[in-house]
Amino acid sequence: MAQCKRHPRVETNLRCGKCEDHICPKCMVETPVGARCPSCARLSRLPTYQISGKYYLRGALAAIGLALAVGYLWLLILAIVPFIGFVNLFLAAGVGYAIGEGISWAANRRRGTILAVMGGASLTVAWLITNPDIWVGVFNPFSLLALLVGGFVAVNRLR
Numbered sequence: 001m002a003q004c005k006r007h008p009r010v011e012t013n014l015r016c017g018k019c020e021d022h023i024c025p026k027c028m029v030e031t032p033v034g035a036r037c038p039s040c041a042r043l044s045r046l047p048t049y050q051i052s053g054k055y056y057l058r059g060a061l062a063a064i065g066l067a068l069a070v071g072y073l074w075l076l077i078l079a080i081v082p083f084i085g086f087v088n089l090f091l092a093a094g095v096g097y098a099i100g101e102g103i104s105w106a107a108n109r110r111r112g113t114i115l116a117v118m119g120g121a122s123l124t125v126a127w128l129i130t131n132p133d134i135w136v137g138v139f140n141p142f143s144l145l146a147l148l149v150g151g152f153v154a155v156n157r158l159r
Helices: 055-080 086-106 111-128 132-136 141-158
Strands: 027-032 034-036
Touching: 055 086, 055 111, 086 111, 086 141, 111 132, 111 141
Parallel strands: none
Antiparallel strands: 027 034
16 A cells, blocks of 8 residues: 555555545545546636625625615605505515625626625615614514515525
8 A cells, every 4th residue: 555645644545536646535635537636636716706805895885885875766666656565575676686786796796605795784774774664663574574585686696
């Protein structure tokens, strides 16, 4: 038996499928074409999920701007035409999609957990703008359901 190249005290018969170096189960990387050593596997994240600080900043600025703009637009629509119940759910889904799409566009179509959290927070701020009665204790269950539907759409657009 031979020793692993990276762990000399471990005996193994397993070899990298590319460079033929001996590897142990600890350093073996399973790839679609077989077992590889870490240097030959060169696994990296997809470019869509590699987000720099610049894109986080652009996404955060877009989230703040969209929260305010869409929140006041949502409030204006609800003031003009008072939606009852389920129709507000469709409006909330549209608002969630608009927020998710706007943040995605600002972050150069990147996706990730932090951007999804930004989308959910942005929709929550927009919802709070449309529901000022929540601060005094007036509770509308359809409004809360609209928040959940819109948040689901916004977060899934950015995951």
